[in-house]
Amino acid sequence: MPAPRPITICTVDHVAERVYIHDPYVVTFGPDETSTDLWTLSNDGRALEHLKVLRPPQRSRRVAPIVDGQRILVATLKRSFDAPELHIFDLHSGDLMRTLMLYGSPDDVRMPYSSALGLALVGTRVVDELPRVLVVDVAGNGWIEGVAHIPPDLRTSTDRLSPHFSAEHITDGGNIICSYVPPLLPDVIDHFTLMRWEGIPQESTLPTARADFPITLEDGDAMSISCCIPFLGGAVGPALLIAACEGAAETVYSCWSVVRAIDIRTLGTLWTAEPIWGTIRHLYHAVDAGVVLATGMYHTRDNAGKNIPLSIVAALDDQTGALRRLEHVNRSVQGVSVRLCAVSRGAVVIVFVNGEVSTTSMDDFLCEGLARNADSQKVVTTRLWQNDGGKVVDVAITSSSVVVATQANLVVMYW
Numbered sequence: 001m002p003a004p005r006p007i008t009i010c011t012v013d014h015v016a017e018r019v020y021i022h023d024p025y026v027v028t029f030g031p032d033e034t035s036t037d038l039w040t041l042s043n044d045g046r047a048l049e050h051l052k053v054l055r056p057p058q059r060s061r062r063v064a065p066i067v068d069g070q071r072i073l074v075a076t077l078k079r080s081f082d083a084p085e086l087h088i089f090d091l092h093s094g095d096l097m098r099t100l101m102l103y104g105s106p107d108d109v110r111m112p113y114s115s116a117l118g119l120a121l122v123g124t125r126v127v128d129e130l131p132r133v134l135v136v137d138v139a140g141n142g143w144i145e146g147v148a149h150i151p152p153d154l155r156t157s158t159d160r161l162s163p164h165f166s167a168e169h170i171t172d173g174g175n176i177i178c179s180y181v182p183p184l185l186p187d188v189i190d191h192f193t194l195m196r197w198e199g200i201p202q203e204s205t206l207p208t209a210r211a212d213f214p215i216t217l218e219d220g221d222a223m224s225i226s227c228c229i230p231f232l233g234g235a236v237g238p239a240l241l242i243a244a245c246e247g248a249a250e251t252v253y254s255c256w257s258v259v260r261a262i263d264i265r266t267l268g269t270l271w272t273a274e275p276i277w278g279t280i281r282h283l284y285h286a287v288d289a290g291v292v293l294a295t296g297m298y299h300t301r302d303n304a305g306k307n308i309p310l311s312i313v314a315a316l317d318d319q320t321g322a323l324r325r326l327e328h329v330n331r332s333v334q335g336v337s338v339r340l341c342a343v344s345r346g347a348v349v350i351v352f353v354n355g356e357v358s359t360t361s362m363d364d365f366l367c368e369g370l371a372r373n374a375d376s377q378k379v380v381t382t383r384l385w386q387n388d389g390g391k392v393v394d395v396a397i398t399s400s401s402v403v404v405a406t407q408a409n410l411v412v413m414y415w
Contacts, residue, residue, distance in 0.1 A: 002364030002371045005347055005415045007357065009384055012048050012410040019396040019405045022067035025051075026396070026403055027074065028410070033059045038067075038074060038094065045345075045400030045414050052094030058087060062108045068115050071139045073097070075113075075120065077106060084124070088138060100143055102134060107166060110228070113138065114170045119145065119200075121167035121176065130156055131165040133178050135200050146200035148178055151207065154193065155182045168228040169240055174199050175264055177240065178207075179225045188221035190214060192244055194267050211267035216275060217246040217256055226296070229283050231261055231318075238264040241292060243280040255279060259294055259316060273321035278312045284343040289362040291324060292316040293348065295341040298328070311338040313348065315366055327369050334378055342397040345415065349402055351395045356381035357402075359415055384411050 014037070016028035026039040026048065036054040041047070058076045066075040072091040077084060086100040104124030113120040118139025125131040135146040150156055150165050164181040171177075180193040191214045195207035215223055224245050231239040240262045247255030257280035261270035278298025285292050294314045302308050311329040316322065329350065331337055340351045348365045350358040358381045360370055371380040384390075384404060394405040401414040 002360055002368045005359040005361060007359060007382055007413050007415045008046070010046060010048065010412040010414075012050075012412070014050075014410050015408065016405040016410060017393055019394045019403050019410070020064045020067075021396040021398050021403065022064075023399050025067045025069065026398075027065050027067060027076075028405065029058060033057045036076070038091070041398060041401065041403075041412075045398055046412065048403065048410065048412050052092070054089045054094045055096060063106070063111050066111065066113045066120060066138060067091070068113070068118075068139065070115055071118060073139060075138050077111060077122065079106065084122075086120075086122070086136060086138070100136060100138075102136070102144070104129075104132075110167060112167050112170045114172050114174075115139075116172035117170070117174060119170060121170050121178075123165065123167045125162075130162065133165065133167045133176070135170075135176065146202055146205075148176060148195075148197055148201045148205075148207075149203070150180060151195070151210070154180060164224065166225060168194070168225070168242070169230065169264070171238060171264060173238075175238075176201065177228075177264065179228075179242075181223050181225070184222065189223050190221075192223050192225060194242075194262065196264065196267055209265070209267045211262075211269075213244065213260065213269075215246050216258055217248075217254070220246045220248060220254070222247050226257065226280055227283050229285065231292075232285055232287055239270060240264060241283050241285065243283055243294065245279045246275075255298075257294070257296065259283065259292065259321065261318075261321065271319075271321035273316050274323055276312060276314050276323075276326070278310070280312065280314075282342065285318060286343045286346075286362055287318075288346065289366070290318050291362070291366070292318050292321075293343045302332070308332050309337070311341060311350075313341050313350070313365075313370070315362075325366050325369060327365075329370070329379055330377075333376065339392045340395045340397065340402075342402075344397050344402060345400050347415065349397065350379065350381075351392060351402060351404060352381065353392050355384040355390050355392055355404070355406070357384060357413060358382075384413060 018029040036057045074089040104126040107123035133148040169177040176197040196209040198208040231241040256275040259273040280296040313327040315325040404411040
């Protein structure tokens with residue numbers, strides 16, 4: 001059985017409900033707009049130092065803020081009654097430098113950003129109009145520099161079953177990647193589309209490249225893009241790792257995810273992994289180990305028909321997509337839910353909602369899987385705190401440590 005790594009913790013007296021990482025910076029959002037704070041991690045990831053309070057405080061959102069150390073700024077997306085606002089703060093003083101008024105209802109998913117260009121992508125939707133992607137000048141003095149639209153030949157609708165059109169990535173060279181999933185009706189969904197614009201698109205600019213990716217699940221009629229990250233292993237140049245969830249629209253049990261490596265320039269497929277049952281929520285590229293770690297959730301049923309959630313931990317070969325290891329953490333067996341599973345410092349790290357953690361070296365994980373109790377099959381864990389009442393509110397991973405927000409403080413875990 002692989003031996004779990006010993007851990008060390010450092011506690012900081014601060015209450016937060018959201019934690020976001022952009023090494024070496026950490027941004028925390030307090031409950032009910034009480035505070036927005038900027039922190040720095042030490043080079044070894046063992047110390048969390050308070051840097052600045054951002055003023056005015058921001059309400060936490062599921063869209064990660066932008067932190068640009070080179071351009072000395074922090075940007076947060078705020079939803080308001082009239083229009084979404086992008087607040088841009090000075091990294092050194094914490095003061096608000098300017099506010100960009102956008103329009104529509106923003107995506108609560110991703111806000112891709114290029115530090116070299118100082119541009120961000122914000123997906124928005126206006127009532128009775130098709131979704132679009134705004135190219136926003138974050139670091140300069142401009143506003144909305146361009147807009148990417150769904151090409152007119154693609155199937156669209158403006159009702160509640162409208163297509164999904166999302167910002168996925170912007171390169172430092174100015175390539176803008178968006179994804180399109182057609183509406184469910186009047187036909188079933190049988191593919192998704194990736195598009196690349198070379199340079200900033202304007203009202204009628206068509207994408208430079210486009211590629212369709214078919215659904216692979218038999219009888220599947222629904223698709224969604226669950227995550228997309230830069231891929232450092234593309235042999236032909238810049239590439240992306242993208243996970244698409246495929247399923248039947250009326251059930252959570254018939255659902256699997258397909259991970260692909262995509263060349264950015266051509267949008268050609270470098271490799272396609274075998275489908276993994278469940279929804280992949282996060283991808284991590286462990287370059288030194290030569291693997292892509294895919295984590296997510298799968299729902300199954302026991303003999304009595306009760307829903308059983310299983311957390312997925314899969315390792316894929318980063319050159320071929322071949323499955324090298326697949327582990328599940330059963331909520332019923334473990335007795336507690338997984339809050340985060342990720343890769344950091346050469347280890348597979350699992351944080352549970354009650355403050356228990358599991359750390360397994362990548363080598364051990366690939367050879368033997370997660371360390372488990374031989375009798376109960378529970379994953380072997382260590383507690384971050386001794387009292388039983390504590391709960392993990394949020395957690396974020398860095399390249400060298402894990403930052404956990406509890407109901408009372410912040411906990412930095414390293415090994």
